[in-house]
Amino acid sequence: MRLAAAAAVAAALTGVLVTAVPAEAHTTLTSSDPAKGATVTSPAQIRLTFADPVRFTGVVVTDARGGHHESGKSQAVDNHVTEAVAGPLAAGAYTVGWRVVAPDGHPVTGEFGFTVKGGGGTASSAPASSSAPAAPASQPSAGSTKQGSSAGWWWIGLAILVVALAGGGLALVRRRS
Structure with missing residues (x-):
């Protein structure tokens, strides 16, 4: 049961982070x-x-x-x-x-x-x-x-963050099981 809850939280967090749009305040x-x-x-x-x-x-x-x-x-x-x-x-x-x-x-x-x-x-x-x-x-x-501009680097950083959070969530679930 805990594993399913942790997986659902990780999936929801990943969905929010992946679909977040960065602020485009670069000047022109x-x-x-x-x-x-x-x-x-x-x-x-x-x-x-x-x-x-x-x-x-x-x-x-x-x-x-x-x-x-x-x-x-x-x-x-x-x-x-x-x-x-x-x-x-x-x-x-x-x-x-x-x-x-x-x-x-x-x-x-x-x-x-x-x-x-x-x-x-x-x-x-x-x-x-x-x-x-x-x-x-x-x-x-x-x-x-x-x-x-450097907007592409924002997406790369976001992808690294998502992978790190997902890996940390899995490690936490395995430790508690």
């Missing part, structure tokens, strides 16, 4: 200046706007050859992040990669491209500051946007 990029895929004259700064206030920000501006063009550390005020651009940009395709920490504590990353039209500066690259995040591994086309 709502707009940028320059906008993703835009063709613009050389901007003096990159401005990102998020759905929620963010902290611990990092922004990189890279050209098609991987050269960095950010100047100093990015600045965050509420849900706006700005990054100064190091000098005028030469005509060509550029990628903005960013990483912020959302209000729920999870890091959120993304990237988008824009194009600088004629006139700009020289093609030389400014060295990246040591506090900036690494450049994106791939260079997307000017119109693409990528965003990511």
Whole structure:
């Protein structure tokens, strides 16, 4: 009888834990200046706007050859992040990669491209500051946007917890029998 009760409790607990939905409070990029895929004259700064206030920000501006063009550390005020651009940009395709920490504590990353039209500066690259995040591994086309988060790790942790609880319940039942 005790075994059946313990099994029922374990099954109910497992059902609750497996069907629980994690809170998705990760922020998203709502707009940028320059906008993703835009063709613009050389901007003096990159401005990102998020759905929620963010902290611990990092922004990189890279050209098609991987050269960095950010100047100093990015600045965050509420849900706006700005990054100064190091000098005028030469005509060509550029990628903005960013990483912020959302209000729920999870890091959120993304990237988008824009194009600088004629006139700009020289093609030389400014060295990246040591506090900036690494450049994106791939260079997307000017119109693409990528965003990511660590929500998948939550599910892995939940699965480990369920297995541990089930194993502990079985051990307790066997000890009492």
